[in-house]
Amino acid sequence: MTGNSKNILCILSEAHHFDKIVSHAMQVAQYHEAQLTILLKLDALPPNANMVMQSFAYLETHNSMESSAKAWMDKQVALWSKEYPVTGTVAVGQSSTETIQYIMANEIDLVIKLSDADDQERLCGSDDMELLRKCPCPVWVVPRGDKxxxxxxxxxxxxxxxxxxxxxxxxxxxxxxxxxxxxxxxxxxxxxxxxxxxxxxxxxxxxxxxxxxxxxxxxxxxxxxxxxxxxxxxxxxxxxxxxxxxxxxxxxxxxxxxxxxxxxxxxxxxxxxxxxxxxxxxxxxxxxxxxxxxxxxxxxxxxxxxxxxxxxxxxxxxxxxxxxxxxxxxxxxx
Structure with a gap:
């Protein structure tokens, strides 16, 4: 059965608690016979980090974090692809605006995202709301915890x-x-x-x-x-x-x-x-x-x-x- 979505993006905000949301994204992609990309979107180092680190140490730490995240993603993509073909990418310090620009550039037609909210009393965090307001394609926000x-x-x-x-x-x-x-x-x-x-x-x-x-x-x-x-x-x-x-x-x-x-x-x-x-x-x-x-x-x-x-x-x-x-x-x- 082919559905409406052909190019799906699943956004992770951390390298933890991702099994359920990725499994869910693969289920949706399989139903639609769609391409699936997993984006690991990590916060950059704190804005004041460069004040306490020498400039070369700051850049080295940033590059090391990004390199480790990409290695983690490559390993996970190999595991996930045994169940359903996926591609993976990593973005460090990417703003909500840049995420939406990525979605536009890659012609994504459905975003599946684990909620950024830090408690169970509300569904959406600030990044979730920005996507729901401004992302050109449908956005599926899933709360934390078991599906x-x-x-x-x-x-x-x-x-x-x-x-x-x-x-x-x-x-x-x-x-x-x-x-x-x-x-x-x-x-x-x-x-x-x-x-x-x-x-x-x-x-x-x-x-x-x-x-x-x-x-x-x-x-x-x-x-x-x-x-x-x-x-x-x-x-x-x-x-x-x-x-x-x-x-x-x-x-x-x-x-x-x-x-x-x-x-x-x-x-x-x-x-x-x-x-x-x-x-x-x-x-x-x-x-x-x-x-x-x-x-x-x-x-x-x-x-x-x-x-x-x-x-x-x-x-x-x-x-x-x-x-x-x-x-x-x-x-x-x-």
């Missing part, structure tokens, strides 16, 4: 199309990409697929503040209309994706998804993560860009707050036409 069985995959969709006309087609395409990715992950993991959409009529914080008066009957009618609108749109979306996937898989494969829909009334910044947690999500596929009609416009408040509340793996998807704010490696700065 759980991905028995439930959540596709978090924004089915609100009450935006300027030029944005609506982009939003629909992004929802299709999210649902498509989630379906592929669910099939790869033999997991059930939960589709989550959270909608509201008037934001709770405005109502609670008493800034407007609302006719309860009118609001109930509005909510019913919104629910119907979103349900119809979701059914259209599911029908399109089912037709696409049926053409790729054997008959009866789609039944394995055990698909369920969750249309929830509430405040999206709170309820997306809460609903994902309530249905037992082991991974969440979601969009990570704010105003889709603005090239390079990075993460919005809903995505940011949702990520802060999740502790399970997340696959962040960019919309078609997204332009990273990072300057491509072959472009000249103006």
């Amino acid at each position: 759980e069985q991905y028995d439930t995959i959540v596709a978090a969709l924004d089915l609100n199309y009450h935006y300027p006309t030029h944005e609506v087609s982009i939003r629909r395409a992004l929802n299709k990409d999210i649902l498509r990715y989630a379906a592929h992950v669910a099939l790869m993991e033999s997991a059930q697929l939960r589709i989550v959409h959270v909608f509201d009529a008037v934001p709770d914080n405005i109502l609670r503040g008493g800034f407007i008066s609302v006719d309860e009957n009118a609001m109930e009618n509005d909510l019913n209309n919104i629910y119907k609108e979103r349900e119809e749109e979701l059914e259209r979306l599911i029908t399109e994706i089912k037709a696409e996937l049926k053409a790729q898989f054997k008959k009866g494969t789609m039944k394995k998804l055990r698909r369920q829909k969750h249309l929830v009334h509430g405040y999206p910044r709170r309820e997306i993560a809460a609903t994902a947690t309530a249905v037992g999500a082991k991974a969440v596929v979601m969009g990570t860009v704010a105003r889709l009609g603005v090239p390079g416009f990075i993460m919005g408040g809903t995505a940011e707050e949702t990520l802060q509340q999740l502790t399970c793996p997340v696959i962040g998807i960019k919309p078609e036409g997204f332009v990273s704010p990072v300057t491509p490696p072959d472009a000249k700065a103006e």
Whole structure:
């Protein structure tokens, strides 16, 4: 089975606790029949190290560290390649911007990364967030610790199309990409697929503040209309994706998804993560860009707050036409 990804990058931030994430990356690469590169990304020596070391000693230590890391990588690549063909590379002191430029230069179409967060109460560290905001391809962030069985995959969709006309087609395409990715992950993991959409009529914080008066009957009618609108749109979306996937898989494969829909009334910044947690999500596929009609416009408040509340793996998807704010490696700065 050939999936959507052809060139996958797995990023390690240390030469420890890597077995699960590399094994996971190889599983994904095998499913997609993709090329897989393992990048060991190490911090440089502390900025003040050159103040306490002679310049030649500083350079010698840096070069020795890089040489040792490359020797380690060569050994690991030989071991990993017995299971699945991989290539390896080492970067010392590479910034998040330089990592994204590497991704651009090598035409990577999926990044799998072990979380930089130093505790289990949050999923993402600062480098993770930079990639989720600015990396042009999907980013799959996996928390530290043993990989759980991905028995439930959540596709978090924004089915609100009450935006300027030029944005609506982009939003629909992004929802299709999210649902498509989630379906592929669910099939790869033999997991059930939960589709989550959270909608509201008037934001709770405005109502609670008493800034407007609302006719309860009118609001109930509005909510019913919104629910119907979103349900119809979701059914259209599911029908399109089912037709696409049926053409790729054997008959009866789609039944394995055990698909369920969750249309929830509430405040999206709170309820997306809460609903994902309530249905037992082991991974969440979601969009990570704010105003889709603005090239390079990075993460919005809903995505940011949702990520802060999740502790399970997340696959962040960019919309078609997204332009990273990072300057491509072959472009000249103006």
